[in-house]
Amino acid sequence: MNLHEYQSKQVFAAYGIPVPTGRVAATPEEAVAAAEALGGSLWVVKAQVHAGGRGKAGGVKLARDKAAVHAAAKAMLGTRLATIQTGPEGLPVDTVYVETGSAIEREIYLSLTLNREKGQIAMIGSAAGGMDIEEVAAHTPEKITTVNIHPAAGLQPHQCRRMAFALGFTGAQIGEFQKIAMALYRLVMDKDAALVEVNPLIVTKDGSLVALDAKINIDANAVFRQPELAKMRDTAQEDPMELKASEHDLNYVSLDGDIACMVNGAGLAMATMDVIQQKGGMPANFLDVGGGANKQQVTNAFKILLSDPNVKGILVNIFGGIMKCDTIADGVIAAAREVKLSVPLVVRLEGTNVELGRKMLTESKLDLQTAVSLDEAAEKIVKAAGGHR
Ligand code: GDP
Numbered sequence: 199m200n201l202h203e204y205q206s207k208q209v210f211a212a213y214g215i216p217v218p219t220g221r222v223a224a225t226p227e228e229a230v231a232a233a234e235a236l237g238g239s240l241w242v243v244k245a246q247v248h249a250g251g252r253g254k255a256g257g258v259k260l261a262r263d264k265a266a267v268h269a270a271a272k273a274m275l276g277t278r279l280a281t282i283q284t285g286p287e288g289l290p291v292d293t294v295y296v297e298t299g300s301a302i303e304r305e306i307y308l309s310l311t312l313n314r315e316k317g318q319i320a321m322i323g324s325a326a327g328g329m330d331i332e333e334v335a336a337h338t339p340e341k342i343t344t345v346n347i348h349p350a351a352g353l354q355p356h357q358c359r360r361m362a363f364a365l366g367f368t369g370a371q372i373g374e375f376q377k378i379a380m381a382l383y384r385l386v387m388d389k390d391a392a393l394v395e396v397n398p399l400i401v402t403k404d405g406s407l408v409a410l411d412a413k414i415n416i417d418a419n420a421v422f423r424q425p426e427l428a429k430m431r432d433t434a435q436e437d438p439m440e441l442k443a444s445e446h447d448l449n450y451v452s453l454d455g456d457i458a459c460m461v462n463g464a465g466l467a468m469a470t471m472d473v474i475q476q477k478g479g480m481p482a483n484f485l486d487v488g489g490g491a492n493k494q495q496v497t498n499a500f501k502i503l504l505s506d507p508n509v510k511g512i513l514v515n516i517f518g519g520i521m522k523c524d525t526i527a528d529g530v531i532a533a534a535r536e537v538k539l540s541v542p543l544v545v546r547l548e549g550t551n552v553e554l555g556r557k558m559l560t561e562s563k564l565d566l567q568t569a570v571s572l573d574e575a576a577e578k579i580v581k582a583a584g585g586h587r
């Protein structure tokens with residue numbers, strides 16, 4: 199679960215991490231009122247969307263007077279902001295964050311995230327931070343420093359110093375950086391964060407460190423024990439189909455292709471997507487209906503798949519273990535009748551009660567194809583959906 203920048207900065211502030219002062223606004227008038235309340239003569243108006251890359255997409259604007267604050271807020275609010283991280287459809291800008299502007303000396307990248315190979319939290323930093331960090335990572339990875347944090351020991355002062363030197367800090371900044379790094383690590387542990395990113399962490403003209411941007415992602419499986427953060431969820435920023443799927447306890451991820459998949463078990467779903475691609479097709483989604491899905495869930499899953507206008511065909515690939523093949527066949531038949539199938543459907547069942555399941559499908563007289571092997575199923579659906587790409 200992602201937090202908005204302004205929410206992340208509230209959390210940062212609670213951990214003593216220095217952030218600029220700011221206020222949220224939902225209208226241009228509120229943005230002007232926010233600037234007035236903040237005072238000063240330089241403000242930044244920032245679109246609040248669950249994505250980075252806003253600066254390059256016109257979602258971060260400096261304003262030197264109230265008219266400019268009004269104009270920036272007006273230009274952003276009510277629109278969809280497409281950045282390098284969102285895809286062309288972008289994300290809705292329902293609020294902007296108005297901040298006191300900072301005078302920047304240099305921009306640093308700092309993040310903490312899980313290093314899955316090590317099974318440890320990694321602190322990642324680069325002196326070449328700011329809006330081109332992706333370029334740095336791609337072309338000059340040696341400019342990035344990583345420190346892995348042992349869970350039993352926690353983040354150590356010597357690790358903070360090592361990172362501080364790599365980031366070019368001297369004198370009092372080293373201690374300041376250590377405080378920020380320690381606070382970020384505590385935050386990650388307390389809040390079950392999968393990612394905390396500060397890009398940029400700035401050195402101001404007067405030499406102090408400030409988190410100018412803030413991104414927090416909470417591990418979705420831990421949100422239940424973070425009730426305060428759960429309240430911050432903004433479902434308007436989420437993929438509508440993924441949201442619907444999560445309401446029905448389905449594991450669903452939207453993808454760019456046109457062949458919808460309904461599979462049970464994440465491993466089988468991955469294998470199914472691989473075989474579809476091998477046959478020249480592109481999966482429209484990853485959908486795991488789970489080990490114990492019932493007829494209702496299969497129907498819900500079908501509805502979600504069919505609500506994607508890109509879908510040109512559906513492949514059902516289910517291994518009947520806990521869930522028997524006749525239950526699946528029952529669900530498929532009921533769902534296909536209820537939602538009025540508008541695209542080709544290929545069903546491949548295997549496992550418990552497979553004969554019964556296949557018989558039910560054949561006798562249903564529904565317009566669908568069956569397949570025995572995954573290979574055959576993938577070939578059939580790619581062909582039915584319009585062939586190779
Ligand atoms: P992102 O593009 O979505 O990551 O948004 P950021 O919050 O990181 O802002 C993008 C860029 O805008 C930063 O890297 C800064 O260069 C610039 N910026 C943001 N806030 C300020 C500010 O207060 N003063 C100045 N001078 N630049 C800012």
Ligand code: MN
Pocket residue numbers: 250251397398411
């Ligand atoms: Mn940023």
